Amino acid sequence: MTGDIAIAAVGLGKRYELAGTPGADSLRDALAATFSRATVKRAASAVASFARGDYPDGVNTLWSLRDVTFDVARGETFGIIGRNGAGKSTLLKILSRITQPTTGRVRIVGRVGSLLEVGTGFHPDLTGRENIFLNGAILGMRRTEIARKFDEIVAFAEVDRFLDTQVKHYSSGMYLRLAFAVAAHLEPDILLVDEVLAVGDLEFQRKCLGKMSSVAGEGRTVLFVSHNLAAVRAICRSAMVLDAGRIVRQGAVDDCLAYYVAQAFEEDASRWVRPVAAERPAICIERIESRLTGRQPAMTLHLDVVLATNAPHRPALVTVDIHDAAGVPLFEAMPHLDGFIPDDASRHLVRLTISLPPLVPGHYFIKMWLGIQHTETIDVVDRAIRFEIHDSPRPGRTHAHRPDHGFLVAPSVATCEAIP
């Protein structure tokens, strides 16, 4: 029955025209890029798609979404899973009408609220109170509606003492709480959420998850994109997996997650190259190569990162979080506390060396964060690099480790003596 369908998408596709090779800001770079591996690969894939009888594209086009057809029932909580560059963000942008599809159509029944980013439209020079109204209006709320929910928003964000302080003086945690609070009190029939839960402290994440679950419980439809598979499992009932712009799996959330995790382990994920269609902020991560050296329990993870500077920026820094296969963060590495990457060249190579703690055998994912002064996120590459530990950190151990005992094995000694 069409009355119960909140979102019906048929044959959605989005093609991007690539004007030039991004990141080529000088003639020399442009020439170098012409002969780069990425260009050759792109040419090869274009030839291949032509041979398959697909849409006859030039080398300079890229389909970031292809033949995507799905229905979401009203009241459903629907997860969208996929690697960086799989087309998740493009899909959300089309559904929230920020960009238009190249092919296909979508019929949406109900008011749509989209949270593609927390704090969109916040102005640092305005106070918390002023930003609540501004941000609320940008997200589509009426002034009376904001005024009615004002106290609730402030209580949720826990910023009542700082309401009349400019938000540029807020800590990053306060800023995020306030921004999420405004968005969370939008009461759309359909809520589109992209990765906002990846921010903030654990307490706050829990609060956000709770809020989203209660939104879902009120009979609203939620579309949720996240790399945090545990969060997807907690919130969503059904899901789909996107890969290279196409739906590769659709159905119950557990089935999709299992498929995604299995798929992720099949391919080589020791290196990552930024998709050509991805946004390029002032400084961005272009390429990551990883390798492991050493032997348990003293293994070292090496990450060689190429960063591209596209616009002037303040000194940037990178941090790395290590996640388990389900997306649960295990530990972080922060080699510099302050910005150490200047904007004096169009490209920088950053070499990170991370001494791994004694990890149990298994697959681990890295999430790389690039930003300024711990608070300003510029670029994040999540779950793109995976490494596998084969040996136990405990020499000589042959029986398997189980995740319910944890991920680390602490070096330990024990003695035994008879008590007389």
Next chain:
Amino acid sequence: MAVSTPGDSADNPLGGSRPVTLIEPPRRWVPLDLRELWDQRELVFFLAWRDIKVRYKQTALGASWAILQPVFGAVIFTVFFGRLGGIPSDGVPYGLWSFTGLVPWTFFAQGLTQSANSLVQSQNLLRKVYFPRLAIPVGTVLSTVLDLVLSFVVLLAFMLYHGVVPTARAIWVLPLAVLAFTSALGVGLWFAALSVRYRDVRYVVPFLVQFWLFATPIAYPSSLLAPRWQTLYAINPMTGVVEGFRWALLGANTSPAAMIAVSTLTALLVLIGGAFYFRSAERTFADLV
């Protein structure tokens, strides 16, 4: 192309109806959809209010800048054109006469420049949230109205100082201000939409504004031109505004009715064309900006 059709609504058991939105590939012809903009008028005002709040933050002189710009302009014009150049000023003291032209001109120049840059400055909004894109440039021009009001108060004081008392004619200033608004927004829409693809706009607009200043009868009266050229000259919409301001406020012995009519016509054409161009360019904003 996305259309909301409240007529085609699904029944909502909770009462009220759910809007149905269709999202399809862009069509060639894009309607203005002014109703959607009207529905979001609160957003337009919030954006204008934000611009006003933020504009003079961390400046030592604050909102005085709104007044100082036309005042300095008038001082320079008085010295170079009034004194040295000996340019006539419709029988009114040159300083007052040129300031009367500079008040609406500064409003126009600010509105045009700021709306032309408004989309690029709001790239983050364009990429992350949907709302009628016209709200951004409209809100920006709206925010410069406050500057106009402030400098207009100074103009009134300046008039009284020179013993010029406004008559009932002064009421014409209101529709003339609307004409200046229309012109600034019309030209601003063209450049705002162009600026998303061509960042050159940022460099072109200041040059254009400078040229436009001298193509408008601010430093000199349009009566310097032969009468048969004067009406043609009013194709520049600011000609009608400036001549109209002087006629309405200073009782200048001119009859700018024909000029104002021509100016209104061009301003409307530029605005309508700009709005349609903006709407058709709008669909690629998020991909290009």
